Amino acid sequence: MLTMRFFTITCKLILSLVVLSGPLSLAHSAVVIQYHHVSDSTPRQTSINPKLFQAHMDYLEKSGFKVISLESFVKQVEQGIDFDDKTVLITFDDGYLSVYEDALPILVKKQYPFTVFVNAKPIEQGLSQWMTWEHLRELKRKGATIANHSYLHQHLIRKQEGESDGDWLNRVSHDLALNQQKLDKELGKSVKALAYPYGEYNSNIQKLVRQLGYVGFAQHSGAVDKFVDLSAISRFAFGGDYGNIEDFAVKVNTLPLPVIKWKLLDSQGGELTDHVLPEGEFRPRLKLWLEDGDIIKRLNCYFSGQGKTGKLTSKDSVVFELKANIKAGRSRFNCTVAADKEGRFYWSSYPVIKGLPNGQWYKE
Ligand SMILES: [Zn+2]
The missing domain is CATH 3.20.20.370 (Glycoside hydrolase/deacetylase)
Known part of the structure; x- marks a missing residue:
């Protein structure tokens, strides 16, 4: 599926260069x-x-x-x-x-x-x-x-x-x-x-x-x-x-962010296999691979209760970091960037769930 999306994005990129169509x-x-x-x-x-x-x-x-x-x-x-x-x-x-x-x-x-x-x-x-x-x-x-x-x-x-x-x-x-x-x-x-x-x-x-x-x-x-x-x-x-x-x-009016691959990383940079965080993990990072360098530059993610996250960019990927420890409960990285001049946005998000520090679940 990732490869297919990559293929499609590449085709669209070529097409947009040829016909100078929109984003x-x-x-x-x-x-x-x-x-x-x-x-x-x-x-x-x-x-x-x-x-x-x-x-x-x-x-x-x-x-x-x-x-x-x-x-x-x-x-x-x-x-x-x-x-x-x-x-x-x-x-x-x-x-x-x-x-x-x-x-x-x-x-x-x-x-x-x-x-x-x-x-x-x-x-x-x-x-x-x-x-x-x-x-x-x-x-x-x-x-x-x-x-x-x-x-x-x-x-x-x-x-x-x-x-x-x-x-x-x-x-x-x-x-x-x-x-x-x-x-x-x-x-x-x-x-x-x-x-x-x-x-x-x-x-x-x-x-x-x-x-x-x-x-x-x-x-x-x-x-x-x-x-x-x-x-x-x-x-x-x-x-x-x-x-x-x-x-x-x-x-x-939003559009899905054209991400090739999403990965949730732990505070040491290792890959997390689940968005429900293990005990002892309080600073997950989100890494995205994107085809479009302009989007990499302009993209921002916001984390529940913390506002805009820290951001480290490279040529084909970007890592978003929390500014404070995550609290128990359901949170998410909300990632958005303007998509065109008509005011539409790319908008995708990545959920993260954290239990209480003692390993128990919080009450709701
Ligand atoms: Zn319900």
Whole structure:
């Protein structure tokens, strides 16, 4: 896949020299957007006001975005078909009632397909903030894809006390299968797609998800193209401080950074095989290889809670360094650079997860 991207980038470079066209990979960006509640009366951090949601959808329509279904998104990547520029996939996590009450009428009017990732347990319990199976059946009739968000909505990367790797992965696998069975039974068979609860995955979970035949949606921001890893698809989340109309416009117009290779390094410069950091590691570095020297020069990454990172450049690569020790929790390197004069940005990110210094997980 890396070689293929390298080949494509090289071809585009040659082409752009010949026809003096615009910047690289401008034409094939897809952006996956993520919401939870569409309501004024639910937790602010995970909610977007219904009027603002309407403004987002109006923006997509008037700016000529193409909204596609999850099934089309996956098919295009699997078949290596370029996305049309300004492609958007709309997703909601958890299956909250406000999606039925406030988002559905707007989406139906626009005839936009969308996806809801559902964890079935609160639906079975009849919790009032969630949709019912009847609501979900209606959503499906009206063009929604309903997909997996696990049954128990746990942190999939966390092993329980005394659990072996095998037991842990069996437990996760059973939880995903249980949820899929409930969705299939209540709503009819659907595509095998999973949104990781809390956006958390690690290399073992990715491997499992691939083996089980799911595609995996994460929660680190960034645009994608047909080279996206289908076990860790970036999404831009909107809610709380994120999602005013200017912020939304910038994000849906982003392009994937044309990176040939990403590597997470430890503080000594050795390669880390997982973005969940080992005990004792507090200063991971991010190394990117890029074809375009101009982008290498101009690119910046920002780390959660620390602002702009330190930067060491060479001819074909760049290393980003933290300015302070990483805190426990989910963080990310957000890497952006202006892509053209019309105000579009390349934007990709790299997630990093750190447990507590004593090796335990933090409470959420
Ligand atoms: Zn969730």
